[in-house]
Amino acid sequence: MTCKPIAPGHSFLFGHLFYFKGALSKIPPSAHYQNALADIAREHFQHEGCYYIDMWPVSGILFIVVSPHVANQIHANPKMSMQRPPLLPRFFKPIAGGPNMFDMREHEWKPWRAVFSKAFSAEHVLSLVPDMVDETMTYCETLESLAEQRKIFQLDLITLRFTIDVIGKTILNAHLGAQRGYNALADCMLSQIRWHQANAEANPFEYLNLVRKSIHWWNGHQMDKYISSELSKRYSEYKGDPRGMRSKAIIDLVLQNYMSEGVDLGSEGPREDLDLTFRAFAICQIRLFVFVGHDSTSSTICYILHLLYTNPEALLAIRQEHNTMLGTELAELPDLLKSQPHLLNDLPYTTAVIKEALRLFPPGGCSRAGQPTIPLVSDSGKTCPTENVAAIFTVHTELQRSPVYWPKPDAFLPERWLVKPGHDLYPIKGAYRAFEIGPRNCVAQGFVMTELKVVLACLVRQFEFSPAYGEFDALHKRNPVETSRTTYRGERAYQIEEGAAHPSDHYPCRVHLRSRG
Numbered sequence: 001m002t003c004k005p006i007a008p009g010h011s012f013l014f015g016h017l018f019y020f021k022g023a024l025s026k027i028p029p030s031a032h033y034q035n036a037l038a039d040i041a042r043e044h045f046q047h048e049g050c051y052y053i054d055m056w057p058v059s060g061i062l063f064i065v066v067s068p069h070v071a072n073q074i075h076a077n078p079k080m081s082m083q084r085p086p087l088l089p090r091f092f093k094p095i096a097g098g099p100n101m102f103d104m105r106e107h108e109w110k111p112w113r114a115v116f117s118k119a120f121s122a123e124h125v126l127s128l129v130p131d132m133v134d135e136t137m138t139y140c141e142t143l144e145s146l147a148e149q150r151k152i153f154q155l156d157l158i159t160l161r162f163t164i165d166v167i168g169k170t171i172l173n174a175h176l177g178a179q180r181g182y183n184a185l186a187d188c189m190l191s192q193i194r195w196h197q198a199n200a201e202a203n204p205f206e207y208l209n210l211v212r213k214s215i216h217w218w219n220g221h222q223m224d225k226y227i228s229s230e231l232s233k234r235y236s237e238y239k240g241d242p243r244g245m246r247s248k249a250i251i252d253l254v255l256q257n258y259m260s261e262g263v264d265l266g267s268e269g270p271r272e273d274l275d276l277t278f279r280a281f282a283i284c285q286i287r288l289f290v291f292v293g294h295d296s297t298s299s300t301i302c303y304i305l306h307l308l309y310t311n312p313e314a315l316l317a318i319r320q321e322h323n324t325m326l327g328t329e330l331a332e333l334p335d336l337l338k339s340q341p342h343l344l345n346d347l348p349y350t351t352a353v354i355k356e357a358l359r360l361f362p363p364g365g366c367s368r369a370g371q372p373t374i375p376l377v378s379d380s381g382k383t384c385p386t387e388n389v390a391a392i393f394t395v396h397t398e399l400q401r402s403p404v405y406w407p408k409p410d411a412f413l414p415e416r417w418l419v420k421p422g423h424d425l426y427p428i429k430g431a432y433r434a435f436e437i438g439p440r441n442c443v444a445q446g447f448v449m450t451e452l453k454v455v456l457a458c459l460v461r462q463f464e465f466s467p468a469y470g471e472f473d474a475l476h477k478r479n480p481v482e483t484s485r486t487t488y489r490g491e492r493a494y495q496i497e498e499g500a501a502h503p504s505d506h507y508p509c510r511v512h513l514r515s516r517g
């Protein structure tokens with residue numbers, strides 16, 4: 001095993017836990033633990049592209065991947081690309097409440113992937129643009145109010161409520177109204193994520209936190225109650241007219257599939273109520289889609305705005321594209337997007353901006369299960385067995401910024417997504433994995449890209465954003481020890497873990513209305 005890429009500092013009794021704790025101590029206290037995994041890779045395994053780290057007794061041996069060449073091997077193998085690791089349900093249990101699309105085994109996952117893909121087809125996504133625009137107008141009103149107040153605010157916190165309203169319409173075909181006030185589903189999901197266990201790999205005692213467990217139970221109960229009520233309402237409508245409901249909202253697709261299988265039909269027609277087992281399953285899927293549909297999108301919006309407003313040339317370029325393709329009359333923009341949503345497909349620079357932001361600040365990584373007879377080969381040619389690993393974890397934050405695979409890896413260059421093959425900036429195969437690659441990639445990536453384009457079209461010509469971390473730290477009277485480690489690789493808006501990876505302190509900033517006079 002000495003020839004294998006194994007993290008240094010291994011202990012017979014405690015694996016790499018103390019070594020990993022040391023790596024965590026070198027990054028900001030609130031930073032995402034993936035940053036520590038990335039630093040280990042860059043310091044010791046830059047030309048291997050992968051390594052083993054033993055997290056026993058917390059989660060066992062992890063195989064960390066930071067090379068596109070190694071990651072491509074995973075997704076080229078049908079068996080390995082389909083299987084999630086057994087430890088994943090532990091992460092998703094508080095969020096989804098039980099087995100879900102994200103952690104299902106292959107034979108359970110496949111038929112439901114086909115069902116849910118209908119909700120995110122290209123044609124259907126464009127039909128959702130009017131609802132996206134309406135919610136974005138509410139978001140703009142909130143930003144206008146904050147501009148008038150001239151005070152620091154945390155962009156991520158208001159953006160989370162916006163994105164949960166957008167996905168609520170797609171999932172439940174209902175208006176949640178989270179941007180205007182309290183909604184049980186939205187607020188309990190937001191609370192659930194805030195209380196989600198961070199850095200569990202380094203602190204197993206967090207599993208004993210009874211306060212967290214109590215809050216998770218209460219939030220879960222409230223979300224289940226809310227979704228169950230929506231399911232009952234929709235099921236009653238179906239019973240009245242089974243052929244009349246053709247909505248592609250997630251809740252309706254679940255019910256359509258349920259009824260098409262005939263499991264609700266007795267000799268005298270539909271049952272009075274949904275089967276309890278199916279109801280529990282449907283609730284878990286809806287909770288999952290509420291989470292994945294809003295959490296990472298909010299983070300991405302914040303990072304796109306951060307990068308644009310700290311890179312004036314890119315900001316000018318995206319504004320020019322919007323003026324050319326969408327017209328200069330901002331008052332007419334909402335109606336234009338609603339009536340001609342296909343215009344969003346003709347914004348190449350905007351698309352490049354989004355992809356570059358997702359490259360620099362990916363909201364998550366990728367995990368797969370090891371396989372007894374399927375080793376992986378490092379960049380240097382070392383054979384790495386995977387049968388005894390708890391999980392194969394691809395760390396996007398390092399893979400997508402590694403100087404081995406990317407020229408100018410830390411620079412914000414949307415142009416790298418516009419150049420042709422053969423150009424120095426052209427990305428190598430498999431190096432960009434924001435939505436992952438392979439059969440279990442993100443089913444909603446088309447929806448997310450469209451939503452982000454709507455947001456940028458409505459925001460970048462109307463507002464000016466500026467980060468306010470210095471003022472925020474002073475406002476919260478942080479002592480010198482707290483402020484001495486406030487950047488990661490020179491970035492103050494480093495990523496923290498709250499479900500997906502979010503900007504530190506939820507991105508404190510100021511916003512101003514842009515003068516176009």
